[in-house]
Amino acid sequence: MFSLEGITTATQDWLLIKFNPTIALAIECVIVILLSISLFALLGLVLVLMERKVAARIQIRLGPNRVGPGGIFQTAADTLKLVMKEGLTPDTADKFLFNLAPFVVMMVAMLLLAPIAFAKNFQIWDINIGVLYISAISSLSVIGILMAGWASNNKYSLLGAMRSGAQIVSYELSAGFAVLTIVVLTGSLQISEIVAAQENGWWLFKGHIPVIIAFVLYIIAVTAETNRAPFDLAEAESELTAGFHTEYSGMKFALFFLAEYINIFIVCAIGATLFLGGWMPFHMGNWESFNHIMDYIPSSIWFMGKTFFLIFLIMWFRWTFPRLRVDQLLNLEWKYLLPISLFNLLLVTIIAIMGWHF
């Protein structure tokens, strides 16, 4: 049966037979580099098209349908157009920081790929502090955004960056608390152990209502963290032109745009791993035959299915809720979500200690 685990182990065995360990490791590094770059390019193409198609369907339109069958090459054409555009740098900008910012944003997005389990035993680095690593690295992305906004020497950019900074750091807290509930239940920070703990049911179903609350909090918080509508006032196009990337054009703009979509993918992947069992198939307690049938679906398809379901959810939000004002946004976090998530964490702790979960 098709499985990514088999391919990776076979490749590694073959490399270790053919070469000495150092060269084998170097070749593996090259493979990781190529795979992650192609994953980025592919995800960018797929997610942008998906966004436009979902938006179109919700507004009862057709969406892009001219380039290729059903418009599947639309994003490729757009990328080609962006490559052909001139990358302007304003004369008054801080040129070094202005050019560095897209790199920072991309590096953060790329580093976050490391601990994500894409399929059974298919992970770049199963780091033992995986969850902590994710929250540490993902909070770095705000530096790239502030850098871009500040260096542009543009009023819209600076305003957008400041809003974005306040928003990202605020919502990081409730996202962190939501993630902590799963750490409390599992007793481990390692992604593989968190997934393994969900073998007889996903945490969303096993952990009663507090985990469902944590899941909802997580989705709200990551929607805000990735600057998505209804929390997209960092780039509210009707008031701030394009927010922190107003001055960027050509490929530098494309990098910001891509990093935004990659970040959506990553937070949804982490959400799927923590709450929906990652690559773990849907299992029901002790229904042996049902579990066996579910096991026949490859783990990578389970993971991608869950992740894309969450991405669809976040895209759906955009066309359902109106944009918030900056004071409403910060009120929502500090006066509602943060106290709720603190209290919720304590509830989950009681459940975990008493063993009331399934």
Next chain:
Amino acid sequence: MGAISLIALLIAAIAFSAGGILVGKIFVKGSSNPQKGQAYECGIPTNTSPWHQFNVGYYLYTLLFLVFDVELVFLYPWAVVVKKVGMIALFEILIFIFILFMGFLYAHKKGALKWN
């Protein structure tokens, strides 16, 4: 793979971004004029630089964020062992969160969370 994968990923990110920007540079022959180099401002000539004071409210939120983020970091090791240690860990963290929450309420009372 071990920690070396992080270096590989960093190289991948730099190669991807630099490659994209360089390809753009090769294909595009830009022209330049004084208007083009200005920062965008609705089409009118740019008026003053934005690099001066801005709303202090952002600082207050960032300070509060720092307090809670450090708390979050303290909670990580606690969260890993709380199931093994049991009720005592819960009481300890209750005291910790209670003190923090008092500080939060104080900031709230002082009007740090009010946007104006």
